[in-house]
Structure formats: structure tokens, C-alpha cells
Amino acid sequence: MSATSRLLQPAGSLERRLLLLVAAVALPLLGVATFAVRDAFLTERARAEERLQTRARAMAVLVDREIGRVEALLRTAARSEFLRSGDVRSFLTEAEAVAAELGGAWVGVTERDGTRLLNTFWPDGAPPPGSRGSETASLALAAGRTAVSNLVQDTRGGERTPVIVVAAPVARSGPGGGGAYAVTAAVRVDTLGVVLGELELTQGWVGVVLDGVGTIVARTVRPGDTVGLRARPSVLEALASGHPTGIVHGVRTLEDTLSVVAYARIPRTGYVTLVAVPDEVFAAPLRAALIRTVSIGAVLALAGLLLALATARQLARALGRLVNGPSGTGLSGVREIDAVARRLAATDAERDRAERELRAARDEAVEILESIGDGFYALDADRSVAYVNGRALETFGKPREDLLGRRFDEVFPGAAGSPVTPILHEVASRAEPREFEVDAPLQGRWTAFSAYPRRGGGVSVYFRDVSARRAAEAALRESEEQFRATFEQAAVGIAHVGLDGCWLRVNQRLCEITGYPTDELLRLGFQDITHPDDLDTDLDQVRALVAGELESYRMEKRYLRPDGTPIWVLLTVSLLRPSAADARPYFVSVVEDISELKRAEAARRESERRYRFLAENNPQIVWTARPDGLLDYFNQRWTEVTGLPVEAGTGEGWAAAIYPDDLPRMNAAWAKSLATGEPYAVEHRVRTRDGAWRWFRTQAAALQAADGDIQMWVGTAADIHDEREALEQVRRLNAELEHRVAERTAQLADANAELESFAYSVAHDLRAPLRGMQGFSRALLEDYADALDETGRDYAGRIARGAERLDDLINDLLAYSRLSREEIRPEPVALEGLLADVLRHMDPQIETARTILQLERPLPKVIGQRAVLTQVLMNLLGNAIKFIPPGAEPRVRVWAEHRGGNVRVWVEDNGIGIRPEHCDKIFRVFERLHGQKAYPGTGIGLAIVKKGIERLGGAVGVESELGCGSRFWFELPKEKPDHGHA
Secondary structure: OOHHHHHOOOHHHHHHHHHHHHHHHHHHHHHHHHHHHHHHHHHHHHHHHHHHHHHHHHHHHHHHHHHHHHHHHHHHHHOOHHHHHOOOOOOHHHHHHHHHHOOOOOEEEEEOOOEEEEEOOOHHHOOOOOOEOOHHHHHHHHHOOOEEOOOEEEOOOOOOEEEEEEEEEEOOOOOOOOOOEEEEEEEEOHHHHHHHHOOOOOOOOEEEEEOOOOEEEEEOOOHHHHOOOEOOHHHHHHHOOOOOEEEEEEEEOOOOOEEEEEEEEOOOOOOEEEEEEEHHHHHHHHHHHHHHHHHHHHHHHHHHHHHHHHHHHHHHHHHHHHHHOOOOOHHHHHHHHHHHHHHHHHHHHHHHHHHHHHHHHHHHHHHHHHHOOOEEEEEOOOOEEEEEOHHHHHHHOOOHHHOEOOEHHHHOHHHHHOOHHHHHHHHHHHOOOEEEEEEEOOOOEEEEEEEEEOOOOOEEEEEEEOHHHHHHHHHHHHHHHHHHHHHHHOOOEEEEEOOOOEEEEEOHHHHHHHOOOHHHHHOOEHHHHEOHHHHHHHHHHHHHHHOOOOOEEEEEEEEEOOOOOEEEEEEEEEEEOOOOOOOOOEEEEEEEEOHHHHHHHHHHHHHHHHHHHHHHOOOOEEEEEOOOOOEEEEOHHHHHHHOOOHHHHOEOHHHHHEOHHHHHHHHHHHHHHHHHOOOEEEEEEEEOOOOOEEEEEEEEEEEEOOOOOEEEEEEEEEEOHHHHHHHHHHHHHHHHHHHHHHHHHHHHHHHHHHHHHHHHHHHHHHHHHHHHHHHHHHHHHHHOOOOOOHHHHHHHHHHHHHHHHHHHHHHHHHHHHHHHHOOOOOEEEEHHHHHHHHHHHOHHHHHHOOOEEEEOOOOOEEEEOHHHHHHHHHHHHHHHHHOOOOOOOOEEEEEEEEEOOEEEEEEEOOOOOOOHHHOOHHHOOOOOOOOOOOOOOOOOHHHHHHHHHHHOOOEEEEEEOOOOOEEEEEEEEEOOOOOOOO
């Protein structure tokens, strides 16, 4: 049959054929729908299993975090300087603080061989002899890392308490090497139950924590009845595969119920966390979802089939009308076809709505991840973000749509350099979970990560902020360091002492005070080094402190050093009762060395005893007065002198023994001293026991404190009666002597005047024949030289030269005599001007000798007399020019130097020099060291120099060596500056 003939068949036949075609197509579609329903059921079941596994993993993270907290506390304690130095007993206080932080668990220290050195459970941290440590500590020391035990029944408190033991090795410096100790802590498992309660499992679900041998450590349901029991064999068999995570169906639990169990292993401890759901509870939502899906699918399929049949019938009729109807009627058939198309579109919308419901069911699977407190994100094998929860979005600061489906390193370019990235790669490649903490740049703070591998090469990451814990650990370390610095560097001794009297902890200053090294002192008790005479008093105070009768006590006592030497200390003790129930009280002792104070006090008492002894045995009256002037003490000499008792003199009673006319003067002087603090001194008369009046000199001085305040007055009264009488006699004799001296001075003045007149008369009388000798000898040489032979001329020349020398001698003697007699009136003399005048006068002599003269200016002013200094300088310069080797040119240097309040003037030459033994002789009259022919002179010039300088109140000297020249000097007071007002 041709296609045209088939098309022109009757409409009824065409409708039947379309219906058959729709039925043929619908039957396979029903099969596809059935398969889709099955797939939806399996998908829903997988999602339910994923929810269980997510809960198991979340439980593992929480448990691991708690173990990590314990480990962090132990690591902090393990870094204690006391453990590193081997001072384990001093570690007790820190260990008790860690135990309190762990909720009352005990903390201990164990040696490598298993010997327990310390345990906070035992009183004062002292374990019984031979006590052994736990196997966990040995494992930690052997592995060099933290170890966690399986469940242990602790019986130390008299009851069986389930605990787990965590041990951290201690790297100790010194000869023992590292890892000599392990710090251990017993943690009650009920703390893990509290941690599981944070998860808030769905009704009917059971959370369980198993240790490495399958013992129940914690359980959310009936923990008191189940903790410590072994898990059922079916559970242990399910865990035997060793996979990090998994889910098992048909497992029988302790309630004898078939359940679905999801598990996750904790790498740090080897523990396993389980979430068990009874089959009925697990299957109930699946059945509801299946019924809902099948119902929706059946309704949709039936509706679709009916709609398809109706559509086929309408389509056949429309086509029939289109083919068989009159012209123009085919348009209505087209409209019917369009209506069918719209109904088909409505069918697609229903299908889309069904898919949205399926997606909503899938979204329910992530509800758990959104409810946990940790951040979570999942990465696919290509590191694209598959899922991220709300807490992670808050941390990252980005909306979800910017993350899902994109590569993590594209969204966060800085993640490539993060220390987290290589660890996540390692987790994915090795399919092994990792727990780690880093300062993550994306989070901007210290973060703890738990990374788990996913199927297909992806990775799931839980993270949480641990900055607060890190900061707390840092603060704890800083606090420990501050406490340790304060404890060790304190200027006084500080110690913690157990109730049994044993030293628990001591600082270096206490060791210095007692003389014991730290290790030796810790082996003793305070009773062992306390002086026997002080021990009972100390123990009485301790008993009162323990009984609550005292809050603290303070006493002076003696310790005995190792050599038996006693040392005085000031001891302050208080009792510290920690708030933790199982913490042991101990004494806090502050020890201050007061040996020096005791020695000073003993010295003061000895000084006071000596003072009393001296005062009582003093031949003078000794008295003291208060700062206000009232006398409060007299020695016995007061009674011996006045006949009055000592008590009668104190206060103002002393005035009864004073001569009435002397009292006003004494009181005025005493009032002035009290007002100014100046010493008190007055002479007065005292009535003695026999009624006579004798003169006494009373003196007193104020004893002042460091701040200047007067503490007391100390005075004496000495009998000066005989002294005053002797002084009166001396005054009378002095008056007579002064009269005699005046008479003798007048006589000497007359004698000096006569002597001076005689000297000038003798000089005049001697010069008359000398001038005749000089004139006649000169006439002979000038007028009769030709008549005289050589001998005659020599004799005449000798007579002339002798007369000249005798004339010079007479002049020098007259000058020397005038220096001894004339009055000297010192005045400021400018040396520079004076020296210039002297050089002008000596200029011919200087030129003749071709003298090289060096003057070092400035030359200061001195106190002297111009005429005397002119003679001194002319004699010194003349000698410097004269006494030089033959053929040498004189070199003379003059300078001055300051010496305290004086000026020393130097005259240095390059002459023949003087032997050291002759340096004192040359200043005597007529002392000559050389012949008259070689170096003529009178021998009086240097005597004139010495006499003149001495009359001016100065000194003169010479420094010389034969053949090396001489340095003459004279020294006079320098002019004082004028401080007068303008």
C-alpha cells in the first residue's frame, strides 16, 4: 500500500494506530521509571549512610581534639625548666595546676626505666618506694612522641575509676641526654562523654568510642553500664578491615539490636568512634522516601499515559479533519496540535518539580555538616570545591556560589604557598588521614586541621580556630616564666614546704642563705637544718597555722649551715590551700637573712655597754638630753662632784647646782643650740659637795639621724678650775713678758742702729785707703810703667785688682747686712716688668758675653719686694753668664710655673755645673768652689739671693750636675685674685 493511500485511510483506523504507537512507546518508559525509582532509593540510602559516616567522623574529630588538648597541656608542662634541670620536686606546683586544668586528674613524672618520680595523687608528690610508672610512659619514651593508653581502671582513690593515660616525653639537657622523663596524666573518661554530648545525635542513634583493643571508653547511651565492656564480636569483626572510615549493616549491638554502624578511626590514638542506628530507625526514612518517590512516579506515569492516549486520539482526529475536512478546516487541527504541545510542556514541568524534590532530599544530607561548630570543605580530585559549610564560608569571607565547582587555588591564590596545601596533597595521595596545626594564612590565625581522604582522590577537611588555646598556652608559658623569674631572682629566700616539713621547691637565694646546694636541700626538711633551740617554737607556730588558728606567722630563728655555723633569718610562713579537691596544701616560706642585722644589733648593744662603761668611768660629768633639751641622764661623776643624786639632775634639776649669775648665759646658749643644732659650749661655776664654787666647761653636740633630725644631745662637763687659775697666772706672766720684750726690742733697735752706723763708718774708713791704693797703683802703671820691670808692673796690677775686689766685698757685705735689717713690706710685683728692668741694666754684660737669652712668657705676679727681687735676679743672671766653660757662648733660659698657691721662677744655664754634694754650700757666705783667677767674685752673691728670698717668705734651690749646667729656682706666693665688688 502506498504512502498516499495510507494517509487517506479513515480517521478511526488512524486513531487506533496512534494509540498503539503511544502504548508501544509507554511500555519502555515505564521500565525506565521503575529503574529511576530504584536508583533514587539507592541514592537516598547512600546519603543516609554518608550522614552516619559524617557523624562518626565528626565524633572522631571531637575526641581527637580533646586528646590534643591534653597533649598540649602535657607538652607545655614538659617544657618546664625544672624538669629540664632535673628538679622534679619543684615541678610539683606546675603539675598540680595541669591536673586541675584536666578536671582533677593526676599528673606524674616517670623515668625511662619506668620508675615513677612524682605523682600529684600522693601526698606532697612523694610516691611510695619502688613505685613503677605506666606502660604508656615507657612507650612514649621509646617512640619519642606522645602515647595514649587503652582504658585503665584507676584504683588510687579507693574506687575503680576508668581513665586513659596520656604520656609526653621530656627532652632533658645535660649528661642524661634527651627523653629522660615522661610527663603522664590520667584523664577521666567521663570528660569524653561530655565531649560526645556536644554532637547532639538524632533520636535513636548511639555514639561510642572504643580504645585500641575494642573496650568501650565512652558512650552516649547508658555510659555507666557500658564503659569498660568489650564491644560485641560482630562489631570487632566489622572493624578488622583496617579502613579509616566505613559503614556496616546487620551488626548486633549491646542492646541485641541489628543496626547499621558507621565508624571512623583516630590516627593519634588508634581509637575508633562508632555511630550505631537500629535497622528500623535507619530504614524508616528510606521507606518513607521510597513510598513517596514510587507514589509520585506512579501518579506521574499514569497521568502521562492517560495524557498521551488522549493526546493521540485528539491528534488522530485532528489529522483526520485536516485530511478529510472541507477547505480551511485544517487550521483548527493545527490549533489542537498546539494544545497538545502545551500539555506535553506541562508534563515536563511536573518532571522538573519532581527533580527539585529529589534535590531537596539530597540537601538534607548536608544538614549535619552545617550544624557542626568546625569549618568543613570537600575537594574533588582536581581540587575543585565540592562542598563548603556555613562556618567555613564565614571564615573565608566569600559566598558559596564563588566557591562551588571552582579550583581552590583559583579562588584563593595565596593557598598555593600555604603550609596546608602540601599536607592535603599527601592525605589524598596516601589515602591516610592527618591531624595538624598551622598558622593558616586563609584563616589568619592558628588553626587545627583534620584531613580525611575521599573516594576518587578527593579530600575532606575539618578545621577549627585554636588561637585562643595557643594564646592561653603562650600566656601560661609567660606566666610560668614570670613566676620562675620572680621566684628565682628574688632578693630573699622563697620555698614551698610540704606538710611533712620537706622542701618541695627552693630558690637559689635560699640555697645561698643556708649554704646547701639545691639537690641536697630538697632531700632535707626544715627541721633538719633548724637550730634545736628554735625548733619547738617553730613547730608550735606550724601546728597553729595548720589548725587554722593563724593565717600566717613571722619569727626570727636560726638555721644551721652544713659546717654547723648558725645563721639568723627572719621567717614568714603562710599555708596555701589549693581550690582543687585533690590538690595538697603546702607552706609558702619567705626567708630573709638578718645575720648582718643581728651582728649590728649585737654591736650596738656592745657599743652601748662600752659607752656606759666609758661614761661611768669618765673623770668628767657625762650627760644626755632629749631633742627638746630636757636632760635625761647623768653619770655617777655628777653625784661625786655635786653631792646630788643622779635623779635630781635630770629634767631641769641640774640648775640647782649652777652659780645663779651664770644661769642666764647658760640658758641663752642652750636655747640657741636647740634652735640651730649648733654645738653647745659654755663655761660656768658649779657648787661642789663641800660648798665651794669651781669652774666647769660644759659642751654638747647633737646626734643626728640620716635625714638630719636630732635624736639626742650628748654632753660633758669638765672641771677647768685649776686650768683657769693657771691661765690667769699665764696671762700675768705674758703681760710681764710683753713688757720685757718691748724693752729688749727697743734695746735691739738701738743696737741695730749703732751696728748699721758702725758698718757704714767702717765701710767709709776702709774705702778711703782703698781709693788711695787704687789711685796710686793706677798712677804707677800709667806714669812709671817704663821705669818698672815686669815684676814691678805685676805687683802694681795685683795691688789695683785687690783693691777692686775689696771694694766689691765691702759693697756685698753692706747689701747682705741691709737685707738682714731693713723692713720688708710684701706687695704684688709683676715679674715681666721687673725682669725687663734688670735686663736693661745688665745689657752691656749680656752683649759682651754674647749671651743667648730665652724668656718664656707670660711671667705671673708674685708677692715680694721689688728691690729685693732685683738683687736676686741680677745675681742669678750674672752667675749664669759668668760660670760657663771657656770658649762657650752663654745660653740662659728664664720661665715660671704655678705650684699650688706659689710661683716658682727658674733660671737655667749651660754652664760648668755643680756637684750634687756642693749644692747646699754655695748659698753660704764666702763659699767658693772655684779659684779667683778662673771665676772671680766675692762669694756672697748666692747668699744674698737666699737671704732675700727667705726674708720674702719664699724658698730657693738649685738642680745641677757637673758639666751639664745648672737650674736655679726661687719660689714665692702668687698674687691672689681680687674678688672685691665693682
